[in-house]
Amino acid sequence: QSSSEISTPQEESVTQWLSAILSPTKKWAFNTALAWEISPTLAVYLPTRLNNVPGIEQELRRLVRHNPLPVSHLPDALCFLATSENIMSDLQQLNSMLTWAAVPPVHALSFFSRQHPPHPITAQYAVRVLLSYSPDTVLFYIPQLVQALRYDTMGYVAEFIKYAAAKNQLLAHQLIWNMQTNRFKDEEGHQPDVDLHDLLVNLEEIMLNSLSGPAKQFYQREFDFFGKITNISAIIKPYAKGEERKKACSAALQEVELQPGCYLPSNPEAIVLDIDRSSGTPMQSAAKAPYLARFKVCRCGITEMEKQGMAVSAGQALPAGLGPELWQAAIFKVGDDVRQDMLALQVISIFKNIFQTVGLDLFLF
Secondary structure, X not given: OOHHHHOOOOHHHHHHHHHHHOOHHHHHHHHHHHHHHHOHHHHHOHHHHOOOOOOHHHHHHHHHHHOOHHHOOOHHHHXXXXXXXXXXXXXXXXXXXXXXXXXXXXXXXXXXXXXXXXXXHHHHHHHHHHHHOOHHHHHHOHHHHHHHHHHOOOOHHHHHXXXXXXXXXXXXXXXXXXXXXXXXXXXXXOOEOOOOHHHHHHHHHHHHHOOOHHHHHHHHHHHHHHHHHHHHHHHHOOOOOOHHHHHHHHHHHHHOOOOOOOEEOOEEEEEEEEEEEEEEEEOOOOOOXXXXXXXXXXXXXXXXXXXXXXXXXXXXXXXXXXXXXXXXXXXXXXXXXXHHHHHHHHHHHHHHHHHHHHOOOOOOO
C-alpha cells in the first residue's frame, strides 16, 4: 500500500491540534519522560545539552523523586533529588543519598551552607564524599571547610575535621592556620567572630591535644620556624623605610635558624632546604611592614612532604633526590588578613586547571 492509502483522514489536522494545545513546557516534559523511559542517564543530561528549555528540569525532579535508583550512579543527578523543597519535607527517597555516587568536594560542602537546609542525611552524605577524597584534594577546600562550621548545626563538619587532621599532619597544620585566621573578623584580632570563635578555639585545642611523638614535634618545628620568619615583619616595622629597614630585615633573617623538614605554608608540597639570607627585601605598605625572602625548596608532593616531616621528627636525615630543587620567593606580613588572597588563589588555580584540561596555553598572573 502507498503512504496515501494507509494515512488516516484529517491526520494532519490532529497533529496541528496537538501542537496547539501542548505548551512548550508540557511538550518538553513529555519528551523528558520519553527519554527517561529509553535511558534515565540520557534524561539526566538533557538540561546540559538543551540549556534554558522550559519543563525539562521540573520533570526530571519529579522522575528522580519517584524513582532515584536508576540514576544513583550519576553524581550530576543528585541535584534533582536533593532540592531544598525535598530536604525541608524530609522526603523518604533522600535515603538513596547514603549510597549515591560521590559529587565534587565543593558540591558536598554546599550541604553545609545556606544553599541547603540542614538535614542528617545530606550531612552524612557530604561527610562520606569528603572522606572519599585524598588529603591533597581536601587541602584545596580548607577555607570553605572551616566556614562550613558556621552552619554545622549537627556537628558533622567538626567531626570530619578532627578525623581528617588526625590522618594527615599537613592537613592539620593548614586547618589550624586557617582556624586561627577565622577566629576574628578584623585583622588586629580584637573583634571575635561570634559564630566561630569559641568553636574554633575548642576545635584547635582538641587537635593539638591529640598530637604526640613525631607528629607533635613536626607541628612545633613548623610553627616555630615560620613564626620566626613571619615575626621579622614586626621586627622591621619600627625602622624607617628604605635602607635602614632593609638592613634590619637582612639582620633579622640572618638570625633565623633553618629547621629541617619544614615547608612554606603557601606551598605544602615542597620541603625548605635553605634560606637566601641576603634576599630580605622590605615591600611598600602604608600600614604593615611586609618583606620578601627566597627559599631553596624541593618539590616532592604533599604525601612525601608529610612522610619526610615525620621522619625528621623521628631523627632521620632527609634523603637526596626527592624532587626538583628551585629557589622560591614568598612575602611575609605579620597580622595580615589573607582570606581574600586565598580566595583569589583558589579562583586562579581553578581556571588554571580548566585551561590545562581543554588545552589552552594561557597564563594567570
